[in-house]
Amino acid sequence: ERKAALTASTGPGVTADGHKVPLLANVGGPADVPAAVAAGAEGVGLFRTEFLFLDDSKNAPSEEKQVEAYRQVLEAFPEGRVVVRVLDAGADKPLDFLTPADEPNPALGVRGLRTLLDHPDVLRTQLTALAKAAEGLPVHLEVMAPMVADRTDAKAFADACRAAGLRAKFGAMVEIPSAALRARSILREVEFLSLGTNDLAQYTFAADRQVGAVSRLQDPWQPALLDLVALAAEAARAEARSCGVCGEAAADPLLACVLTGLGVTSLSMGAASIPYVRSTLAKYTLAQCERAASAARAADSADEARAAAQAVLSGE
Ligand code: PEP
Numbered sequence: 001e002r003k004a005a006l007t008a009s010t011g012p013g014v015t016a017d018g019h020k021v022p023l024l025a026n027v028g029g030p031a032d033v034p035a036a037v038a039a040g041a042e043g044v045g046l047f048r049t050e051f052l053f054l055d056d057s058k059n060a061p062s063e064e065k066q067v068e069a070y071r072q073v074l075e076a077f078p079e080g081r082v083v084v085r086v087l088d089a090g091a092d093k094p095l096d097f098l099t100p101a102d103e104p105n106p107a108l109g110v111r112g113l114r115t116l117l118d119h120p121d122v123l124r125t126q127l128t129a130l131a132k133a134a135e136g137l138p139v140h141l142e143v144m145a146p147m148v149a150d151r152t153d154a155k156a157f158a159d160a161c162r163a164a165g166l167r168a169k170f171g172a173m174v175e176i177p178s179a180a181l182r183a184r185s186i187l188r189e190v191e192f193l194s195l196g197t198n199d200l201a202q203y204t205f206a207a208d209r210q211v212g213a214v215s216r217l218q219d220p221w222q223p224a225l226l227d228l229v230a231l232a233a234e235a236a237r238a239e240a241r242s243c244g245v246c247g248e249a250a251a252d253p254l255l256a257c258v259l260t261g262l263g264v265t266s267l268s269m270g271a272a273s274i275p276y277v278r279s280t281l282a283k284y285t286l287a288q289c290e291r292a293a294s295a296a297r298a299a300d301s302a303d304e305a306r307a308a309a310q311a312v313l314s315g316e
């Protein structure tokens with residue numbers, strides 16, 4: 001038992017019966033890398049590149065500046081996976097020179113990939129910088145777009161990646177219910193999916209993630225959210241593709257087990273949560289996780305879902 005505990009505090013993410021669930025870190029830039037490495041992250045599941053754009057409110061960072069920052073993150077995980085998200089501007093992350101100032105509903109306006117498709121030069125520079133940063137490194141670079149709504153979006157992003165000569169896997173974030181409902185169609189254009197459960201909850205429940213008064217509806221245990229996660233994970237499984245979670249949901253150890261039971265293939269979170277998720281996952285088999293997931297989906301509220309999963313996993 002002591003050996004198991006030691007393994008659980010340092011090794012890769014794995015259930016008690018050996019089902020692998022890579023545990024990856026969410027990072028905002030090179031400054032977050034040491035904590036990710038110290039926590040034993042198996043790579044980066046979400047590199048939020050917005051930070052690079054915050055220094056200057058009028059211009060995008062130069063290609064050279066971007067190459068430098070991306071390279072520092074990529075070098076930290078020589079054999080690992082690094083999933084870079086292209087710029088997600090707008091709504092809760094406005095940028096003066098890119099985000100329209102006159103939108104009545106910024107969360108429903110031009111944000112994420114929509115912004116980049118309106119500013120192809122910004123996307124092209126970012127993709128070119130990523131291609132240069134990865135040159136000569138053995139890292140498994142994956143690049144994904146935020147706020148993909150449908151297959152048309154996914155194709156536009158994949159075309160831009162190819163045009164920039166990027167040798168990487170291209171993926172789509174599932175943050176809009178339409179993307180979860182039509183995950184299989186999106187996978188005709190891109191190779192992997194990553195669920196952004198923060199935005200997916202916001203758009204599923206029409207509940208602004210920045211408004212505390214509606215936080216009950218932002219709870220990632222909401223069974224409707226779990227249903228959408230299951231849809232996306234099942235589509236990915238049918239196409240033999242990966243489908244990770246990189247929203248806050250992955251950082252809740254009990255929910256991480258449920259997500260695993262729903263068929264999610266990797267979990268990405270702030271580095272501080274990795275040890276807890278690793279040790280919780282190591283206690284249960286995949287079959288237990290699947291039973292907990294079914295029990296949670298059968299519930300009628302977030303609180304009931306959490307209690308039902310807890311009851312299954314504690315053997316009640
Ligand atoms: C999400 O929406 O869940 C996500 C991971 O992206 P962000 O929180 O940066 O919008």
Ligand code: MG
Nearest residue numbers: 175196198199
């Ligand atoms: Mg998001």
